[in-house]
Amino acid sequence: MSFTLAIVGRPNVGKSTLFNRLVGKRLALVDDQPGVTRDLREGEARLGELRFTVIDTAGLEEATDESLQGRMRKLTERAVEMADACLFMIDARAGVLPADEIFADILRRKSAQVILGANKAEGRAGEGGYVEAWSLGLGDPIALSAEHGEGMFDLLQVLRPLVEAKGAEAAIIEEAAPETDVDVNEDDEADTSVRMPTADRPMQIAVVGRPNAGKSTLINKLLGEDRLLTGPEAGITRDAISLPFDWEGMPVRIFDTAGMRKKAKVQEKLERLSVADGLRAVKFAEVVVVLLDAAIPFEQQDLRIADLAEREGRAVVVAVNKWDVEDHKQEKLKELKESFERLLPQLRGAPLVTVSAKTGRGLDRLREAVERAYTVWNRRVTTAQLNRWLTGMLESHPPPAPGGRRIRLRYATQVKTRPPGFVVMCSYPDKLPESYKRYLVNGLRDAFDMPGTPIRLHFRGQG
Ligand code: GDP
Ligand code: GDP
Numbered sequence: 462m463s464f465t466l467a468i469v470g471r472p473n474v475g476k477s478t479l480f481n482r483l484v485g486k487r488l489a490l491v492d493d494q495p496g497v498t499r500d501l502r503e504g505e506a507r508l509g510e511l512r513f514t515v516i517d518t519a520g521l522e523e524a525t526d527e528s529l530q531g532r533m534r535k536l537t538e539r540a541v542e543m544a545d546a547c548l549f550m551i552d553a554r555a556g557v558l559p560a561d562e563i564f565a566d567i568l569r570r571k572s573a574q575v576i577l578g579a580n581k582a583e584g585r586a587g588e589g590g591y592v593e594a595w596s597l598g599l600g601d602p603i604a605l606s607a608e609h610g611e612g613m614f615d616l617l618q619v620l621r622p623l624v625e626a627k628g629a630e631a632a633i634i635e636e637a638a639p640e641t642d643v644d645v646n647e648d649d650e651a652d653t654s655v656r657m658p659t660a661d662r663p664m665q666i667a668v669v670g671r672p673n674a675g676k677s678t679l680i681n682k683l684l685g686e687d688r689l690l691t692g693p694e695a696g697i698t699r700d701a702i703s704l705p706f707d708w709e710g711m712p713v714r715i716f717d718t719a720g721m722r723k724k725a726k727v728q729e730k731l732e733r734l735s736v737a738d739g740l741r742a743v744k745f746a747e748v749v750v751v752l753l754d755a756a757i758p759f760e761q762q763d764l765r766i767a768d769l770a771e772r773e774g775r776a777v778v779v780a781v782n783k784w785d786v787e788d789h790k791q792e793k794l795k796e797l798k799e800s801f802e803r804l805l806p807q808l809r810g811a812p813l814v815t816v817s818a819k820t821g822r823g824l825d826r827l828r829e830a831v832e833r834a835y836t837v838w839n840r841r842v843t844t845a846q847l848n849r850w851l852t853g854m855l856e857s858h859p860p861p862a863p864g865g866r867r868i869r870l871r872y873a874t875q876v877k878t879r880p881p882g883f884v885v886m887c888s889y890p891d892k893l894p895e896s897y898k899r900y901l902v903n904g905l906r907d908a909f910d911m912p913g914t915p916i917r918l919h920f921r922g923q924g
Contacts, residue, residue, distance in 0.1 A: 464513040464624045466506070467544035469537045469568070471560040474552040479607035482519035483508060495814060509617040516540050516654040530649045535586050537567050544621050546574040548616075551594055553579040553587030553604070561724050563599045574621050577602040582877070583609050584773040585917075592919050594874040657836075663705055663712035664835055667742035670752035670771075675782040677750060679818035680715060683708065708828055716742045738765045747838070747879070748776045748831050755783045755793065755815070759800050769799040771807045774880045774915045776838035778812050778830045809903070811910025837914045839878050847873045847883070850908045865891045881905075882917035890920035 465581050468476045484504035506515040518540050541547055549568055568575050579591040582604035594602035603619065605612035658664035668676045684706055705714045743749055749770040753763055758781060770777045779801065785792050794815065801813055810832035816823035851873045860868040872886045883905070887893065902916050 462486065463505075464546075464627045465510075465516060465518060466513055466620070467516040467540035468516065468550060469518050469792070470564060471533065471538055471558070474550045474555075475605075475607040476517055476550055477502075479548075479550070479578075479580065479605070480504065480515060482607055482610060482613075483515050507612060508653045510647065511617065511620060513620075513624055514666045516544060523774050529888045534563070534567060537564060541568065541573045544573070545627055546576060547760050548576045550580050550605070551590065551597075551602075553582040553590035553594070554864045556590040557596060559595045561597070565599060568599065574623065575599050575691065576616070577605065578616070580605045580607050581763050582606055583611055587831060588917060588919065593919060594799075601876075604882060612877060616863045626818060627824045658712050663714045664831075665714050665716065665745055665747045666750060666831065667739075667746035667748075668718040668750045668752055669739040669742050669766050671760055674752045674754045675818040676752055678703070679780075679782065679816070679824075682818050682821055682824065683715065689912065704918035705841075708831075709825075711828065711832060740769065742774060743770050743773050746770075746775055748835050750827070750831065751777060751779045752818075753779065753781045755781050755787050755797075758797060759804050764804055767805055767808060771805075771915050774917070776834040776880070776914055777808055777914075778814065778827070778834050779808075780823075780827055780830075781813065781815045782818050784815040785820050785821060787815075788889045797807070806917075808913060810906060812913060825888075834913060837911050838880050840881055840909060840911055840914075841878050842875050842881070842909050844874050845908070847875060850904070851885070854904050858900060860897055863889075866892075868893055876919075877917075880913060880915040880917065882919070884921050886922075887920050888922065890922045893920055 468480055470476055480502065483506035485507065492923055500541075502517040504517075505517055506513050519534050547568060549564060551557060577597060578593055579587065579594045579602040581587050582591050583606035587604070587606075589602050591602060603612050605616065605617045668679060670676055684704065705712070707713075743766065749766075751763060751767045751770065753759065767777060767779070780795060784790070798813060801811075802809070805811075812834060814823060814827050814830050816827050817825075844895045851870060855870060860870060862868065866889065868887060868889050870885050870887045874884055876882050876884050885901070898918060902918050904914055905918070
């Protein structure tokens with residue numbers, strides 16, 4: 462008997478999206494025996510080296526004859542009975558809703574083995590809901606993004622012992638298949654192990670910037686002169702166009718916003734379109750290259766998109782283009798760095814690279830910066846290292862004692878990567894001043910070599 466995981470939760474939290482990610486194209490069977498499990502989809506899941514059966518309880522929206530709640534309850538109860546464990550998903554963007562509580566009750570009552578997943582946790586919008594998920598009393602939530610494939614490593618870590626305990630025959634295969642989502646060699650003791658992109662899972666890059674910054678020129682240069690981006694293929698639509706290529710040994714997919722933009726005719730429409738494209742590109746990307754025109758750097762539009770990339774939790778690299786026509790390079794660079802620090806403090810330490818898309822100069826340094834930003838974005842720090850670090854930070858600068866009550870920071874742990882996210886257990890988390898939080902974030906950056914990447918630090922009260 463293979464290990465069976467049921468994905469449960471109210472409609473719209475992302476169950477099907479996760480199901481599809483775990484099962485991929487390997488959907489084994491849809492059990493359509495009349496009256497039995499019409500609503501339960503079943504498939505063979507792969508996660509890292511694990512193989513198991515996954516049941517999806519989605520499809521409740523089509524409820525007609527019975528109340529949604531009644532059906533939801535029945536379906537969930539049936540799934541719980543069939544499964545060895547339940548992944549209970551909530552929507553981190555929506556937070557914990559009353560409907561979620563109903564599920565929590567069912568799961569508690571059935572005393573099922575529960576894994577709590579806070580989905581849609583990519584970007585900043587999910588942070589509140591993620592922290593709220595603790596209040597369900599179902600253990601530590603895993604921050605997931607079913608859509609972007611984030612949190613899969615954490616899910617694997619939690620599932621592995623359960624699958625192993627079941628001793629499911631052939632559930633665990635020694636070698637990870639190439640298309641697996643998670644690097645199973647990542648060992649908890651290895652602090653800097655990062656799964657680098659492969660041909661099957663290339664690094665997703667977006668080049669964003671205002672019109673005329675040189676995006677098309679840059680992408681064409683990277684792809685090779687003969688590859689015409691806006692090419693003759695009919696019907697280049699406004700949908701995502703992403704181009705796979707090998708960037709000197711690094712498999713990447715680059716999201717083309719420039720090509721789309723060329724379709725626009727009117728200048729003002731063009732501006733609007735490029736912002737919308739930029740937004741979409743940021744959502745798609747793992748690494749966002751903000752391309753500036755050296756002659757007019759850090760315009761409002763550039764700042765907005767860089768800020769958005771930070772808020773969405775992407776790795777950011779700033780590239781200053783048209784460096785070939787810059788006369789006073791030394792002074793200009795100094796000026797640029799100052800503006801960068803002043804205008805985008807939230808991206809402290811992010812790389813700034815000068816390039817010429819036209820001549821190709823600096824593109825090797827851009828590649829290096831992109832690879833490094835990606836590595837930092839994926840960084841995982843062990844709990845032991847974190848707590849040694851925290852002790853040192855507390856000693857050299859103890860937290861304040863508002864109203865005479867000292868805020869105690871007890872324990873820190875990394876809860877996610879891409880970008881790195883941490884939780885610190887503490888007393889009176891609401892009282893901790895912003896300045897102290899910044900002290901800790903900056904300390905984390907320095908101690909664990911994480912410049913430039915967005916760092917998420919949450920403070921959670923105990924009891
Ligand atoms: P289900 O009803 O629980 O099966 O939910 P679906 O899988 O159908 O997802 C509901 C909506 O949430 C869809 O529009 C998905 O694209 C979206 N969604 C799913 N996962 C994520 C995620 O990780 N992040 C974001 N932002 N949206 C997601
Ligand atoms: P996009 O709108 O961001 O895609 O910008 P384009 O790639 O169309 O470039 C806008 C203009 O800037 C074109 O005339 C390019 O030839 C020029 N350009 C792009 N990159 C460079 C560069 O590195 N140096 C110089 N001198 N001009 C460049």
